[in-house]
Amino acid sequence: MATIQGVAELAGVSTATVSRALAGKSTVSAATRQKVEDAARELGYVASATASSLASGRTRNVGFVLPVLGSWYYGSVLKGANRALADAGYDITLYHLEDTDRHPERRKRLFAEFLQRKRVDAFIAVSVELTDAELARIHDLRKPMVGVGGPLPGVTTLSLDDVAVASLATSHLTSLGHRRIGFVGGEEGDNLDFQLPRHRREGYEAALAEAGIEPDPRLLAVADFTIQGGYEATKQLLGDPRAHPTAIFAISDETAIGAILAARDLGIRVPDDLSVIGIDGHELGEFFELTTVDQHPVEQGRLAAQALLAELRPDKAATPIAVDLPYELKVRRSTAVPPARQRD
Amino acid sequence: MATIQGVAELAGVSTATVSRALAGKSTVSAATRQKVEDAARELGYVASATASSLASGRTRNVGFVLPVLGSWYYGSVLKGANRALADAGYDITLYHLEDTDRHPERRKRLFAEFLQRKRVDAFIAVSVELTDAELARIHDLRKPMVGVGGPLPGVTTLSLDDVAVASLATSHLTSLGHRRIGFVGGEEGDNLDFQLPRHRREGYEAALAEAGIEPDPRLLAVADFTIQGGYEATKQLLGDPRAHPTAIFAISDETAIGAILAARDLGIRVPDDLSVIGIDGHELGEFFELTTVDQHPVEQGRLAAQALLAELRPDKAATPIAVDLPYELKVRRSTAVPPARQRD
């Protein structure tokens, strides 16, 4: 493997000049630059990331911290971030933040060892929730950091305005004439950190209020973000003769898909008898013809990378800010006007 | 941030001794080791990966090359590999191999620049298909490499015995008494590299032959690996009055889920009127009560990491080998005996 030394000899210049020429520094004459580039190409030379990092203090590598591997959402954010960072010459090193309950040792070691190795210049953290001690360790690193949708005090965070998103989804239903709108999602217990379910319910209630609709506790069903969870909760909701919703706002697209499948199993037609809307823009949404509020996760990753790259530029002072992520109502076949008998 | 120098001073030894003590080298006295460990803990010292790599030639970092980000399968393999590698002290740097058609520049740059940076000691490549030129560049790197399920000449590869897996799935159906078994998957055109569809069809036909069943071309439907693809192909198959299968073997679990949904839409009950089996062990399989041959992707990642770690040990000579990955028939509710009228 060629080293900078080899390139310097072939080009007939010093290693300092090779370094400057290849880094695109402006203080190199065009002729010299050409000689160096030719030599580098001939030898197939690419600077060793390791040596370059040690000498410059910059690794050109970003740590990507995420709590889940193998899900559509995180993978999509990762894809968007990876593209933007790769285009800027950065690699991504993965830090899988395992669950404290299930893998306490792995999680501990992540903070005590892996994150401390100075392998990266900065971090992107997606939907990450940390204890105070963990957050303190992160801050001790003194590296730029951008969060996506997680509560990270003191960190620039891009997040969805969950209240607004839920309100938009619910308003879509009220504007179609629905007045009995079920909320499938909901919170169980009081999780101070994970406020997403509460925010989405607040948006739901705000939209109802705006349409002059009294909230009805019989229309609330607790569900998680999975198809299974949405299926079970919706079966409860639709099976209860006192509830009779004409529409359902589900907290996620997978929850909404579960709701659609539950309706089918009960002989309830979507959207003729029941409208269903979700939130996400999940890849499965198209197949199920699901109306949704798309949060564009790939784009979220790109925006996070962009914000981080801005912080990484020398001139920029890192002031933690909160940025609202874009979203978009996508109307598909799963929502329609309420059935005629309900409109009477 | 503490350096090895700081630890050495606090412990009252040389930096060489600190390095040896923390690396667990046996040539350090217990007392000295204790002093060093105490000092390191007090200062929160963790060796810089960058400096350590440059000095030792080992990065303790593995490159993970994959063609798809955001899918359940790749994410699961990544999870398994990441756990095993992290437990051995390794980080993972991601290399997303973009499509040649859609992102030729990104792909080119991956081989010309990112992979050449010597950031990693070795590679894991999942379902990766390379041109000869790309493969040559990879081999030029002279780094250990393990493939999972992709055709990589000259590389140790773990893969599923696709013929055997498909034969097992089909035999499950014949053993239940099915004789008219549809194959939803199939190949279109002749892709020399991507042999998986052909292998699975061979297994299907072998199992039919073993049961003394004549293959019927009307029972073949071309579909990709998606729910949508399985849905459309199955609708064609079930809609054709000449085909009348009592069971379907789908090339993947998502294809099989599409098949189940297509059957439902046509009023065909699963498993009463139609049995369906897939291959994968997909997370959605449980919800749809899908019988499948589970290929345990998380375990695949773990096995790949394990094989790579073995090659990374100094004593081990790297001889490319092919290893069969484990799989397991998981019988759920989607398969049953054929309907009575068919058994007459």
Added chain:
DNA sequence: CTGAAAGCGCTTACAG
């Protein structure tokens, strides 16, 4: 615009 030289923070023969 270019080069000689120091230095980044470690590891590891070598010597004792």
Added chain:
DNA sequence: CTGAAAGCGCTTACAG
């Protein structure tokens, strides 16, 4: 068992 010293392959003030 331990230390002094060289060296890994770059980058970057400093000087010219």
